[in-house]
Amino acid sequence: xxxxxxxxxxxxxxxxxxxxxxxxxxxxxxxxxxxxxxxxxxxxxxxxxxxxxxxxxxxxxxxxxxxxxxxxxxxxxxxxxxxxxxxxxxxxxxxxxxxxxxxxxxxxxxxxxxxxxxxxxxxxxxxxxxxxxxxxxxxxxxxxxxxxxxxxxxxxxxxxxxxxxxxxxxxxxxxxxxxxxxxxxxxxxxxxxxxxxxxxxxxxxxxxxxxxxxxxxxxxxxxxxxxxxxxxxxxxxxxxxxxxxxxxxxxxxxxxxxxxxxxxxxxxxxxxxxxxxxxxxxxxxxxxxxxxxxxxxxxxxxxxxxxxxxxxxxxxxxxxxxxxxxxxxxxxxxxxxxxxxxxxxxxxxxxxxxxxxxxxxxxxxxxxxxxxxxxxxxxxxxxxxxxxxxxxxxxxxxxxxxxxxxxxxxxxxxxxxxxxxxxxxxxxxxxxxxxxxxxxxxxxxxxxxxxxxxxxxxxxxxxxxxxxx
Amino acid sequence: xxxxxxxxxxxxxxxxxxxxxxxxxxxxxxxxxxxxxxxxxxxxxxxxxxxxxxxxxxxxxxxxxxxxxxxxxxxxxxxxxxxxxxxxxxxxxxxxxxxxxxxxxxxxxxxxxxxxxxxxxxxxxxxxxxxxxxxxxxxxxxxxxxxxxxxxxxxxxxxxxxxxxxxxxxxxxxxxxxxxxxxxxxxxxxxxxxxxxxxxxxxxxxxxxxxxxxxxxxxxxxxxxxxxxxxxxxxxxxxxxxxxxxxxxxxxxxxxxxxxxxxxxxxxxxxxxxxxxxxxxxxxxxxxxxxxxxxxxxxxxxxxxxxxxxxxxxxxxxxxxxxxxxxxxxxxxxxxxxxxxxxxxxxxxxxxxxxxxxxxxxxxxxxxxxxxxxxxxxxxxxxxxxxxxxxxxxxxxxxxxxxxxxxxxxxxxxxxxxxxxxxxxxxxxxxxxxxxxxxxxxxxxxxxxxxxxxxxxxxxxxxxxxxxx
Numbered sequence: 049x050x051x052x053x054x055x056x057x058x059x060x061x062x063x064x065x066x067x068x069x070x071x072x073x074x075x076x077x078x079x080x081x082x083x084x085x086x087x088x089x090x091x092x093x094x095x096x097x098x099x100x101x102x103x104x105x106x107x108x109x110x111x112x113x114x115x116x117x118x119x120x121x122x123x124x125x126x127x128x129x130x131x132x133x134x135x136x137x138x139x140x141x142x143x144x145x146x147x148x149x150x151x152x153x154x155x156x157x158x159x160x161x162x163x164x165x166x167x168x169x170x171x172x173x174x175x176x177x178x179x180x181x182x183x184x185x186x187x188x189x190x191x192x193x194x195x196x197x198x199x200x201x202x203x204x205x206x207x208x209x210x211x212x213x214x215x216x217x218x219x220x221x222x223x224x225x226x227x228x229x230x231x232x233x234x235x236x237x238x239x240x241x242x243x244x245x246x247x248x249x250x251x252x253x254x255x256x257x258x259x260x261x262x263x264x265x266x267x268x269x270x271x272x273x274x275x276x277x278x279x280x281x282x283x284x285x286x287x288x289x290x291x292x293x294x295x296x297x298x299x300x301x302x303x304x305x306x307x308x309x310x311x312x313x314x315x316x317x318x319x320x321x322x323x324x325x326x327x328x329x330x331x332x333x334x335x336x337x338x339x340x341x342x343x344x345x346x347x348x349x350x351x352x353x354x355x356x357x358x359x360x361x362x363x364x365x366x367x368x369x370x371x372x373x374x375x376x377x378x379x380x381x382x383x384x385x386x387x388x389x390x391x392x393x394x395x396x397x398x399x400x401x402x403x404x405x406x407x408x409x410x411x412x413x414x415x416x417x418x419x420x421x422x423x424x425x426x427x428x429x430x431x432x433x434x435x436x437x438x439x440x441x442x443x444x445x446x447x448x449x450x451x452x453x454x455x456x457x458x459x460x461x462x463x464x465x466x467x468x469x470x471x472x473x474x475x476x477x478x479x480x481x482x483x484x485x486x487x488x489x490x491x492x493x494x495x496x497x498x499x500x501x502x503x504x505x506x507x508x509x510x511x512x513x514x515x516x517x
Numbered sequence: 518x519x520x521x522x523x524x525x526x527x528x529x530x531x532x533x534x535x536x537x538x539x540x541x542x543x544x545x546x547x548x549x550x551x552x553x554x555x556x557x558x559x560x561x562x563x564x565x566x567x568x569x570x571x572x573x574x575x576x577x578x579x580x581x582x583x584x585x586x587x588x589x590x591x592x593x594x595x596x597x598x599x600x601x602x603x604x605x606x607x608x609x610x611x612x613x614x615x616x617x618x619x620x621x622x623x624x625x626x627x628x629x630x631x632x633x634x635x636x637x638x639x640x641x642x643x644x645x646x647x648x649x650x651x652x653x654x655x656x657x658x659x660x661x662x663x664x665x666x667x668x669x670x671x672x673x674x675x676x677x678x679x680x681x682x683x684x685x686x687x688x689x690x691x692x693x694x695x696x697x698x699x700x701x702x703x704x705x706x707x708x709x710x711x712x713x714x715x716x717x718x719x720x721x722x723x724x725x726x727x728x729x730x731x732x733x734x735x736x737x738x739x740x741x742x743x744x745x746x747x748x749x750x751x752x753x754x755x756x757x758x759x760x761x762x763x764x765x766x767x768x769x770x771x772x773x774x775x776x777x778x779x780x781x782x783x784x785x786x787x788x789x790x791x792x793x794x795x796x797x798x799x800x801x802x803x804x805x806x807x808x809x810x811x812x813x814x815x816x817x818x819x820x821x822x823x824x825x826x827x828x829x830x831x832x833x834x835x836x837x838x839x840x841x842x843x844x845x846x847x848x849x850x851x852x853x854x855x856x857x858x859x860x861x862x863x864x865x866x867x868x869x870x871x872x873x874x875x876x877x878x879x880x881x882x883x884x885x886x887x888x889x890x891x892x893x894x895x896x897x898x899x900x901x902x903x904x905x906x907x908x909x910x911x912x913x914x915x916x917x918x919x920x921x922x923x924x925x926x927x928x929x930x931x932x933x934x935x936x937x938x939x940x941x942x943x944x945x946x947x948x949x950x951x952x953x954x955x956x957x958x959x960x961x962x963x964x965x966x967x968x969x970x971x972x973x974x975x976x977x978x979x980x981x982x983x984x985x986x
Contacts, residue, residue, distance in 0.1 A: 136751035261730015282605035
């Protein structure tokens with residue numbers, strides 16, 4: 049955790065950004081989450097916004113911030129003798145409050161009373177859309193808002209609070225960037241392990257286990273479920289039961305969460321034989337250069353929407369040179385033809401969450417009032433479109449995929465408007481996909497790839513290092 | 518997963534055991550569980566009873582079994598093109614039904630309709646106490662029972678169904694024992710890694726990460742959050758931030774879950790220096806022999822309550838020989854004096870859950886109608902007290918701990934009735950604790966320790982192997 053002043057300062061800024069708002073802001077910390085029964089829980093993960101403002105990395109806490117008076121209180125239970133036997137002696141809630149600069153603390157049941165009293169007085173209760181069902185149930189019970197509405201911004205969750213929190217968490221503080229760099233170091237080690245494990249005959253699950261072991265040894269764990277698949281055309285493939293097979297491509301999309309709960313997120317694609325085929329290298333080099341194009345454009349004064357489009361244009365030009373598509377590139381871009389090959393966006397914000405603040409609403413986070421979301425596949429899936437500012441942390445993750453079901457659908461429905469050379473594509477139905485991803489900080493005058501070392505990415509470098517491993 | 522007949526047969530037996538019951542039994546499979554936002558989920562874990570009867574290891578399924586007609590239906594959604602892009606092509610729900618011998622399937626929204634219709638007709642809705650908040654919310658919404666009551670057996674959950682399910686899951690089938698043996702093999706590898714890592718200067722978290730990496734490479738993951746601590750006197754210590762320090766003891770209580778979701782659960786205690794001190798060896802050898810005493814008594818025809826008591830008696834006799842306690846051992850046993858040193862029970866049932874079926878109610882599982890729970894610390898914490906039968910799988914995990922807060926409380930409150938030699942205990946406030954645990958199958962004529970190899974346990978064997986590693 050950071051110094052107490054970090055948390056106190058964040059709450060002060062939040063009060064400023066909520067100036068004029070009536071009522072109280074309530075924060076329900078995460079409860080234990082049962083794996084198979086209550087008491088046998090998943091590894092505890094605090095709610096990110098609770099962690100951001102209140103710093104307590106333990107279950108069963110809550111907090112209230114009075115937006116009118118600035119009064120604040122942290123709620124949690126002190127331990128009894130039974131807890132000491134099972135969990136050991138624990139610092140008091142009051143001393144935990146002191147560590148986050150919060151002088152008022154109270155037992156957890158007081159939280160319910162405080163909120164219920166505010167509701168009874170007709171005060172406005174501001175809260176963020178809860179990610180977890182427990183928090184959703186709790187907020188529904190306390191506020192009387194139906195459980196299904198609690199998560200809807202406006203109907204339940206507070207739009208003012210969402211916007212204020214997003215405005216703060218989007219711009220990373222120096223202490224946060226330090227932690228993201230640490231998560232990137234662990235991510236580097238995970239991916240190095242994956243590359244070394246990518247040998248014919250190895251079970252995918254073996255590699256995944258070793259990678260995740262590293263994140264658990266050095267940090268909190270994975271920042272998201274590892275994607276390690278020879279079916280890279282499936283964007284979020286979480287099955288790991290295949291054997292590494294010569295001739296195929298292995299997409300590894302994985303990241304670590306630091307002990308302080310900051311994420312990294314990298315993707316590399318490896319030739320399972322150690323060498324790319326000509327077909328594979330042609331596509332790989334386009335994606336590798338697309339990643340570079342995006343990085344070179346990432347700086348204050350441009351928007352990530354424009355960076356996405358420039359990257360898509362680059363890929364279409366190259367795909368045209370290889371005769372996958374035919375016609376005017378501007379027109380193709382306009383018609384969203386790149387979405388057939390890259391049905392996702394160029395990247396997303398990253399911070400305490402790998403898709404930062406996704407629970408607060410993707411459009412609040414990645415678009416704000418700056419821009420409307422586009423309807424087309426690809427650009428429409430872009431999670432971060434904002435004008436770039438120093439302190440933004442984004443992923444740069446172009447990809448090219450050959451997804452048989454999608455190609456067939458476009459062909460059937462004429463979605464390609466005649467731009468796609470389907471005859472050429474028939475040879476690529478068993479190709480899979482390629483994605484290459486780095487994490488990038490927007491700086492005052494440009495950008496910096498996070499982590500102290502970049503994972504090998506050029507096709508020749510990848511082949512060289514794989515031949516030595 | 519097992520052959521389809523396994524699941525069909527279990528449902529047939531369940532119908533038999535529920536013979537005469539009115540209404541329908543409903544099973545809500547687990548949903549995805551958000552780690553920090555919905556879509557960024559913890560590794561999926563199915564509800565164990567859902568898995569047991571319906572075999573589907575994926576989120577967003579449900580099932581209904583009509584207790585009067587025997588009609589059954591599996592509910593789940595088939596995928597659309599968006600799902601294919603992100604998750605790949607998937608088998609149909611109908612084909613998944615065929616794999617578990619269930620010929621009727623329907624889309625998930627039909628589940629809600631089916632239950633609501635049955636409620637409207639006044640039919641009895643039988644369900645198990647849900648472990649997860651989503652399932653709790655869902656059952657409350659469908660049945661109209663308040664969320665807080667849904668989990669209470671009788672008020673919400675069905676006692677008949679709980680008893681029928683417990684009666685079946687308690688006695689492990691041959692195919693289940695095979696899977697538990699596999700989980701024990703992975704547990705053996707985890708613990709071997711831990712023992713090898715137990716060297717002065719190593720960070721506890723490093724060892725934990727490597728152990729958990731093994732479970733993820735070979736199985737589903739951990740069967741519970743790993744306990745690896747030099748403060749072994751804290752029974753469930755989940756912090757791993759200390760450095761292995763010469764002279765201390767390292768308690769490692771950890772287990773694996775197989776890919777088919779069966780658990781293992783072992784504990785070993787290592788001298789951080791590689792050699793036990795005399796004080797440590799004296800206590801260690803008592804615990805090691807207590808584990809043996811318990812094992813030798815574990816067989817059909819005795820109860821685990823009696824095995825617990827015999828083990829506690831053995832430990833009291835030995836502690837008396839070392840002058841920790843003074844007086845009549847029978848009387849000490851009667852007064853629960855062993856609870857000061859071992860405030861937990863000898864063991865618990867183990868199966869798909871490491872504390873098997875704990876979500877169904879510890880007393881239904883470990884006591885049934887056979888016995889009432891005892892109020893005293895120690896025996897009162899015994900999770901499995903039943904008369905042993907072939908097919909029971911239990912843990913054998915005696916321990917001796919020196920818990921300063923508990924000792925002080927007993928001294929202050931006179932709980933020891935004069936049996937405890939507090940003067941001797943003052944030298945043990947920094948001792949920590951020792952626990953030694955194996956997993957045991959009750960067979961037709963005795964018992965078998967599960968897994969093909971037993972982790973080294975005798976103090977000499979542990980020292981010998983540590984000196985070679």
